[in-house]
Amino acid sequence: MSTPTPTQKTKTILITGAAGLLGPLLTQHLLSLPPSYNLLLTDISPISLPFTYNPSRITVLQGDLSSPTFLSSILSHPLNAVYILHGIMSSTAEANYPLSLKINVYSILSLTEQLRLLYPGIRTIFTSSIAIYGHLADPTAKITENVYPRPETTYGAHKLMIETHLTELHRKGFLDVIIARLPTISVRPGKPTGAASSFLSGIIREPMQEKECIVPIEDRGFKSYLSSPGKVIENLGRVLEWNRLEGNVTVQFPGISVSIEEMIDALRVYGGEDKVRFIKEERDERLEKILRSWPRDFDVRRGEEMGLGRDEGVEGIVGIYIEGLRKDRKF
Incomplete structure (x- = not known):
């Protein structure tokens, strides 16, 4: 060729x-x-x-x-x-x-x-x-x-x-x-994926649609690195x-270290307490093993010095997703 x-x-x-x-x-x-x-x-x-x-x-x-x-x-x-x-x-x-x-x-x-x-x-x-x-x-x-x-x-x-x-x-x-x-990408629009981290989008996305999200780890202090x-x-x-x-x-790439509890709090801010009831915590040992094998926080000074940006807190991440729903008239 x-x-x-x-x-x-x-x-x-x-x-x-x-x-x-x-x-x-x-x-x-x-x-x-x-x-x-x-x-x-x-x-x-x-x-x-x-x-x-x-x-x-x-x-x-x-x-x-x-x-x-x-x-x-x-x-x-x-x-x-x-x-x-x-x-x-x-x-x-x-x-x-x-x-x-x-x-x-x-x-x-x-x-x-x-x-x-x-x-x-x-x-x-x-x-x-x-x-x-x-x-x-x-x-x-x-x-x-x-x-x-x-x-x-x-x-x-x-x-x-x-x-x-x-x-x-x-x-x-x-x-x-x-x-x-x-980092783990959240909040993903659309449907759940084959990723172990899928619930980190579903914990916001599904309750906002009044659908159940199953969280596979019974530890609200567990942190993930998100963007x-x-x-x-x-x-x-x-x-x-x-x-x-x-x-x-x-x-x-820069992200923020966020706990499950902090994501639930952000859902409560934007969706109200009635949306939190759609979250169900049900341990899945296979997924938990994968999730706990990932680091929870990073020193990204090198990337930031080269011009890369990061989100401003978990409420900012969730707010961006909610604004997208409003533009699409889904909320």
Whole structure:
């Protein structure tokens, strides 16, 4: 396959996993930014874009990235940058190791190998996860990018495998890599996902729709590291235009450390006491083991010094979601 030549005036950006939570939000955000971007969106699922846009700026290709034929069809397009967002979620990965290996590892290895050959030096942004760390000797310690990861889930292990691979491609000069270690994203709109952390969105989302949310851990003091979808998207947009990183290409995206009790309090503020009754605490040992393997707080001074932003408290995160419901006339 010959290497396509991107135009100099308009950059074309590939987004994989474009049908997921972040894909449509990132698409909308990038279309709003100067300079003008053209976007190539791909996912195995249908891609729905709930906003108006100029069709000439978006190309949608639905298919399986693990298929060499489909991968070749994607990479026949001129490209200037790539966001690798696709993958299966944490509890699904834990339950189906072969599927996680296929999607979360092999498909990304195939994609990045072709990028190395066809687009040497292309900016490649990979969304990793705090799930790479595993249990810490001191669970209250604030983590930096320099803490040695010891993942205790399939999802975290496979994310770390790709981090290591991409770091080597960057070191060799084959790709221009940024690894974004994302906090748990809350409040996610839509339906529950296959993530162990799904309840951290459901604890707000479901009661606001007068639906039950099952919290799989009977410990209201349990803390998680959260960021709103909008703040993650803003930060993903910022890193696109960063200069090439030297040394450590991994950046921990900022979030806030929030307890289950604090999330319930925020629900009470915005929804009233009657919404809290839809929360049901029912321990799930399998999910609790996954959740307790993730760190609870991070030192993100490096990312903030590089221009990344963070949410202003749990009520701010919940307030953003409630405002979105009001705009959509769902509340």
